[in-house]
Amino acid sequence: MPPTSASPPVPSLREQMVRESCSMVRHLVTNGSRLPPTVIQSTDQFETALAQNQPIDVTALASTHERLSRLVSPARPGTLYLLDHAQQPGSRSSSLGPVRLVQQLVRVAMVCVGIFIILSVMAMADAHPTVQLFKRDLLVVEIIMQRVFWLSAAGIGASFAMLFQISEQIMARTYDPDETASTWVKFFLGVVAGFILVALVPFDTTADTGAEALGPPTIALLGGFSASAVYRILTRMVEALESVFTGGAREQAAAAEKTAMTRAAEESSQGRMAVAGQLVEIQQRLAAGEAPERAAAQLRQVVAALVPSSSEFPSGATAPEPRRTPTDEAPDKVPAFAVVSAPQDAAASVDASAAADSATHPEGTAAASG
Known part of the structure; x- marks a missing residue:
């Protein structure tokens, strides 16, 4: 049976709090921030006790950790420890940084760029009159390659958006490793949005609207970069389609008025009760x-x-005097x-x-x- 690589053990809560406290102290000292000497002394004592396997007062440790968290806010203690651990000697860190998500997204982006370049070169070569990579009877293969070309463009846009977002979080020290799954979901949403925008949403590139300057790869890249914009476009299209069957603005206004009257009647009844x-x-x-x-x-x-x-009466008018x-x-x-x-x-x-x-x-x- 081949040996399996054992995952690093999960540190205890006490050990995690001590390490994060040390990283926060290093971050504050490095940036020249004001830090009470008592906090530095207590953090050093906690680090020494952890290294010598001595008992640690958890209450005092939690109080110090909370105080340091307020000092480094909005930075996150976990992000500071992640970045600080990568700079220590002996740590195995990639040239792309200690964040594994960044390394994976860069690899995916490079693959998309490679596919984009290869397919664009093949399309340019096939368009030359003396070179024909695809025969006329292989039209299906050419269509498939065209769709893959669009997907690669959407992948470039989605990976660029995700890397830009993570870069800002790392610079602000607010990156959360627990958001890895959410980031991958956003990436695939961008790929799908780019493909939908170029393949299913109609764009008249012959009209004089500026769309003629945007080819299908560019539209796919824009859709991959902003999946939320494609979502809003599809939502508007669905709302326009629903308005055809649910009635015009007059019926909607009547329904809103009826709802308001019902609500007012309910409030009046509740007031009387x-x-x-x-x-x-x-x-x-x-x-x-x-x-x-x-x-x-x-x-x-x-x-x-x-x-x-x-x-509540207007100016110039007096409230009616109650009868005695x-x-x-x-x-x-x-x-x-x-x-x-x-x-x-x-x-x-x-x-x-x-x-x-x-x-x-x-x-x-x-x-x-x-």
């Missing part, structure tokens, strides 16, 4: 022996939430306000007022009942 609930709660509190002054204050709050204030009632002269009585439109809400308010009167003048209520 909330007011009725508040009135019932006040009535229950009065029945339980609550002071009428507190019930009156709560009723005023309910009315203030429903009746517009004077600031006998209850305004007696603050110990609870006024009965008709604040709801539903009959149940009005009945609840009348019951609350009657309960307030009975609580305020029990002798009058007893005489009336007698």
Whole structure:
């Protein structure tokens, strides 16, 4: 059985935090940033304890790691450790850097460029009158080679976009190795988008719109570079196709108006139910022996939430003065306000007022009942 290369062991959480802390200290010291001496001393002690396999206070280590993370922000501790580990002597690092994704994307880009050059040379040679690489009966092979040519152009654009994005992340020290799968998905989306743009989306290169200067390889390269633009183009085409069958702008406006009216009716119903609930709660509190002054204050709050204030009236106009009632002269009585439109809400308010009167003048209520 052939020997298999063992993967490097995963470091413990304590070891990872110590290494990242050391890398962050080196990054700050190298860039001339201000760093408290106590942080450098504690980090050196953690590194020495890890090398000598001595116990480490995890709480102090976590506190130091968090403090250093704030100092190096927006850089990521993992990215700093990755780049710092590649610069240490004895580490096996490629000329393209320690990021494995960058190495893989560069290889893919070089393959796409090689295919592009070979097929373009073959197409130019086949177009020469004295040279014919493809016979007339091998038209299928020529078409296949043309599609592969487009795919290679889309691959060049997609790899260029991904490498440019990763380059900015590495310069900002914000690269995350966990985004490797997402980067490859974006690359293949770019390849597919470039092929769709050149093969399926119609472009009139004969019209005087500037598209005649863009050949199919250039269009494929642009599609591979910006897959999101191709996605928006296809989305607009689908929306235009749906508008043919779902109706015009007038029907859409009517549907939006109907939805708004339904929503307003629901909000109004919820408001009425909330007011009725508040009135019932006040009535229950009065029945339980609550002071009428507190019930009156709560009723005023309910009315203030429903009746517009004077600031809502336009300039030059005054708010209508409320009609004075006998209850305004007696603050110990609870006024009965008709604040709801539903009959149940009005009945609840009348019951609350009657309960307030009975609580305020029990002798009058007893005489009336007698």
